[in-house]
Amino acid sequence: MARVQLKPDTELDDLVAAARRGESVVLVEGDKPVAEIVPVRETTPTTEQAALPPRVPGRWKGLITLDESFFDPLPDDELKMWEGGD
Template sequence: MQVTIHNAKTNLSKLIEAAKAGEEVVIAKGKTPVARIVAIPQSKFTVGLLKGRVTGQGPDFFKPMSEDELALWEGAV
């Protein structure tokens, strides 16, 4: 769809919804296209996405380090 600048200012919300629905919205000055309204892809974050897919035991971050690991961590070696 191509609209004039005046029409775009008047109907901006409707044009944004059209772009979100996948329609190409072009703004023209007279008959010359000068801008395009495009939707920004929205990613959906899902909590627990890998639940049931990860196998085995993970590291125990609360377990104390051994003396050797601690020495490596502190740069003593």
């Protein structure tokens, strides 16, 4: 994986060309990595996925009910866990 120091004169075209060749390039500022340019993996749907009908918005409307307590604020300890706290 190449590491490239961010400079105003760095050619983005060269970095994209590297990604097209299958290389990953890490952009760094000083010693700190700040971004990564990676090749996009093209995917094709599996036979099972291709056989699924298209998704329809509202298809489940009225079929799922939530208890009113679902919308209550979370307790502080649980909220901290969701927010990445200890």
